[in-house]
Amino acid sequence: MSGLTPDLREQAAYGQRPVPARNPAARPAPPQARLQPRDPAPSRLAYRLHRLWLTPIIRKLTRVGLPAFVAALVVGVWLSDETRRAQISGGLTGIVESIQNRDEFMVTMMTIEGASPVVDRGLRSMLPVTLPSSSFDIDLVDLRARVMKLDAVESVELRIKPGGVLSAVVTERVPVVLWRHARGIELLDKTGHRVASATSRDVRPDLPIIAGEGADRATAEAMLLVDAAGPILPRLRGLVRVGERRWDLVLDHGQRIMLPAEDPLPALERIIAIDRAQDVLGRDLGSIDLRAEGRPTVRLGLDAQNAIRRARGQVELGEDGKPLDPAAQKAKLAGEARKTNG
């Protein structure tokens, strides 16, 4: 209760104070300056600046262009120092390398399947880096393009297997024919692509041989012809491409079968049939011309011609195809007679 009821003794003590002096009756306070109606007019400069600020291009320049310019300026000034640039680029490459050289990305060995020792050696030498190295350093597309440049390789499948193995599955070209041309002998596959060079025909006696300009581009046709040759295959010496458009089959004894440019296969089958029936190729024929369809033309050999000429009583032909001098012929005949008599 003591807090609520005032202490009378204390009040009596303070009551000793003198009465505060009263202000004399004052004149009414002077009227405040009359409140002018506010006329907020912008100055001409403020007005123009406001209008300028509302101009879209100025606004955009100030809001985007200026900060961008300042940022570019700061960065440019900071980068103008050579050592800072080197520091930054060195740091960046260091980080990149440390990630690339992690064990997970390392390639330790290379496996090659389906390649002959020569191709295997070539493939290993084409690898641009020495193993082990990071898989980031091996450009598989580039490596494949380079491997594909090898003639002996038909296709190659390169990939990096888990465990750091660079696997190459190689399909090699199979040589099916020898091609003799002015610069040497080459092995061709069935599409006519070069596989390798050969030093002589005896390297691959099992393969047929073709010759002539452009023969490689018609290898497929040549293979068909060789397959169709069948019974005359033992006598077949080779195929000659003539004029880059048709084939000549060259047999032993200098015989030639001249095939037409179009449809050589039926023509060849026909001459084989004729040969089987009449043994045409066993006779003394220089060449058989099958180029005109339905009219095989034969050129007789020298002995056959002379036999006919003798039977007709004509002058015989010499080795050069010209008629012999009658005197010389007589002498020859006499010599022969002497020989038979003797």
Add this chain to the structure above:
Amino acid sequence: MRNMRRQAMQRGVIAVLDIGTTKIACLILQFDGPGVFRETDGVGPMAGQSNFRVIGAATTRSRGVRFGEIETMAETERAIRTVVQSAQKIAGVRVDHVIACLSGARPASYGLAGDIAIDAGKVSEQDVARVLASCEVPDFGRGREVLHAQPVNFAVDSRSGLLDPREHSGNRLACDMHVLTIDGDAAGNLVSCIQRCDLELAGVASASYVSGLASLVEDEQELGGACIDLGGGVTGVSVFIRKHMIFADAARIGGDLITMDIAKGLRTSHATAERIKTLHGGLEATGRDDREMIELGGDTGDWETDRRSVSRADLIGIMRPRVEEILEQVRDILDAAGFDYLPSRQIVLTGGGSQIPGLDALAARMLGQNVRIGRPLRIQGLAHSATAPGFASAIGLALLTAHPQDEWWDFEMPAEKYPARSLRRAYRWFRNNW
């Protein structure tokens, strides 16, 4: 000026400036081009006013304007700067083109008639131009400039009352034209004032005309009506029939005079008088008004003076004679215009002064029975505070901007006027620049 207006329309933003005696209002309009109607909302083309939108509106106390004319150029320029800047701030865009209206400058109406023979037997575009050019121009007086010139009526042979005579067959083409002239110096003051604010003036209109456009509804414009714009310094009168203004005038008397009367009669400051007029003003005294005491207030420092109060009846006794005087002058103007002969004599009161209570009864007694208090049309995007009758001329100016009407807006310019003028202009430009 017309090219300027075209340019502004292309840019899509234009400001409308109503320079009045008591306030200056600025609306910033954005044109989205036609075809932005929202038919689905049930809002049709709405008399062609749906193609623009108000994106900024500002108003400020007018300075340096008396009787609707610019008196102190620097003060008015500051006021224009203020109002344009605040409207721009609200709109967030910069405006370069301004269409302004003037209420004062002693407008005078003329009715002109022209008459030509048609060669082709059919009215062509050029014939319309020729007949407009053939109107006999009276002597307007020194220093007068044509503000509006509008063809009101066309007649082909005996068929009168055509709005658009093109393609009509006939031998003679006659036209009636209404020409409104104003004082050239006042218009020049306005032009220089606006140019000093870095703005391009794209058009000038008469405030009486544009407030009629905003306040009269379509039927009233068609059947005949008068719009009385009770402004601060000037009371504008415009008469419409068949959707054309046929007469406009302005009386140099307005609401400021009422305020001044109150200030003198009650010996108060102008601001106090304005406040009392606005809050307690009236025109019809009743018995209750004798008992309703109005504290005058004041800050003179004299207790007796500051504590005075007057009855509302006293206030009405001061205001009513002055309003009667204004309406008498309006009556004289309407009589001079021959308003009594119109088929429908609708009178629409608008402007800030039309908000005095009891004005419609008084005006009906003095001017005729068909009196109503008109508020301006609603336009899209306008703030509610700017839809009061005092903004009738600003809103009407916006409507006029959206649908300009002048002598050659609807019709082509006569061909012979083109080359000479442009050549002369080119020559003048060369001479000025080299």
